[in-house]
Amino acid sequence: MPTKIHALPLQLVNQIAAGEVVERPASVIKELVENSLDAGATRIDIEVERGGVKLMRVRDDGCGISPEDLPLALARHATSKVASLDDLERVISMGFRGEALPSIASVSRLTILSREAGAEAGWRITPAAGGDSEAPAPAAHPVGTTVEVRDLFYNTPARRKFLRTEKTEFGHIETVVKRLALAWFSVAFRLTHNGRAVLELPVADRPERRHQRLAQVLGAATPEHLITVDHAAAGLQLSGWVARPTFSRSQADMQYFYVNGRMVRDKLVTHAIRQAYRDVLYHGRHPIYVLYLSLDPAAVDVNVHPTKHEVRFREGRMVHDFLFRALGRALAGERPGESLPVSDTAPEPPATRVAPRPTTPPRQHAMPLSVEERGARYQAAFHMQRPPSPGPVAAVAAEEGADVPPLGYALAQLHGIYILSQAADGLVLVDMHAAHERITYERLKAATAEQGIRSQPLLVPVTVAVSSQEADLAESAREVLASLGLEVDRMGAETLVVRAVPVLLQQADAERLLRDVLADLNTYGASERVREEIDGVLATMACHGSVRANRRLTLDEMNALLRDMERTERSGQCNHGRPTWVRLGMAELDQLFLRGR
DSSP: OOOOOOOOOHHHHHHHHHHHHOSSHHHHHHHHHHHHHHTTOSEEEEEEEGGGTSEEEEEEOSOOOOTTTHHHHTSTTOOSSOOSHHHHHTOOSSOOSSOHHHHHHTTSEEEEEEEOTTOSSEEEEOBOTTSOBOOOEEEOOOSEEEEEEESTTTTOHHHHTTOOOHHHHHHHHHHHHHHHHHHOTTSEEEEEETTEEEEEEOOOOSHHHHHHHHHHHHOTTSGGGEEEEEEEETTEEEEEEEEOTTSOBSSSOSEEEEETTEEOOOHHHHHHHHHHTTTTSOTTOBOOEEEEEEOOGGGEEOTTSTTOOOOEETTHHHHHHHHHHHHHHHHHTOOSOSSOOOOTTOOOOOTTOOOOOOSSOOOOOOOSOOOOOOHHHHHHHHTSOOOOOOHHHHHHHHHHTSSOOTTOEEEEEETTTEEEEEETTEEEEEEHHHHHHHHHHHHHHHHHHHHOOOEEEEEEEEEEEOOHHHHHHHHHTHHHHHHTTOEEEEEETTEEEEEEEEGGGTTSOHHHHHHHHHHHHHHHSOOOHHHHHHHHHHHHHHHHTSOOTTOOOOHHHHHHHHHHHHHSTTTTBOTTSOBSEEEEEHHHHHHHTTTTO
């Protein structure tokens, strides 16, 4: 028999709320540090003991809390950051719900010490059992606020059993601090665990200090492989850094995206970034990025999830297209230059190691395509005239580093696979097939983009059974589908007919293609499926039309390839994401032969 409806005790209400807000110690640190940031802190010290279960203490030098406001800070839905619905629709603060402190206090032993600027003394408050709070008492404290959280989940043992090891929980805390530190370069952070300093991040108010912070958070080698992004359009501003495709990860653990200063995980954003990397990233690899999107707060809803990890964009399709184009432009603008393309798994060979002499020369397997050996036909493949041979003058220039192109001048060919080139600061090795494949691919893409996507009517139209929602979407997006080369008619409440497909995809599965495009339009408001399929065909054509392994090239032909690489977008990777060239600087070569020791 149903029981009577009754009001829940305040303590139980807070503990239920804590189930949404306080998942683990890292959740507490996130909420407390965000409060410090909203208070205008320029320095935040975080002390942790036993992975946060025994103690978490966050101290800042922010504006502080008055003794009159301290009890309200522990009351549910009490906040200084939102006063009306208009404020909620334009949230610019990190926190705004007013749930964090009472939720944390309901599952731990919490103490707040705070002092406002200009006040003679600080004040202390400790919530009493049952959810009520004692009156604030005077306490010595500098300007700012300290929040101590002890014995997390002491009164909810079932929650405590779900915590992992001390090392794992602290790892989550460190990740949270790093994420916040990458969003707030104007704030100094210090993190200690069991009395040992783990992170010391001073204020990064200059470009070189920002790079130092990036190195501390992402790894010392990362900054030199980053491409700066700075693009604005339609009221959107994207800034930050993305890593070159050849400096990628085996997992998505170095991806930081911020919307108006707030770290978010959003499938629309992830999809747009992935699309920007689609034909330059090796299969199964993940890009590295630290990106900041700024837009009108009214154009994004941050009140979607209790932990504020997710957002909802008012114009999702516009945001997706903006991110895709901005990042695509940044990646395409990279030309062979000073950085050495590497990956995070590349081992560092010992300087004294000598490779054994192979019994048979290594060779790359050739595709089953005949290649004309005459130089004239090879030159025609590049659509350019033969440049003059480097000669003695160019060789001297290469040695002296004067007016030497980024990829230098060709010296020789190795095993019919690699080009050896002398650059201003060392030796460049080029995979000639991979490089020519990218050059050919980019030319085919440019030609296709110039002509547009042409349609090919199907001899037998394909009938596709869909849901009524998909049929409505196809009908409303008819012009979008037509721009992708798809002619689609609605024949009933749940029936579509595909009458034409792109010329280059006439052998493709029309039904699968339509379903994938509709799924993308429904989820992201845009679709790159057709472009991906077409690019796949072009990539195959480029692979078959590129110079093969064991093709002997003259110096003129090798230099023609090097100059083409320097002019071609994304030429640092082939169509499959593999690097097309590497550089060994003089310092690295000297180390291999122990010179200077």
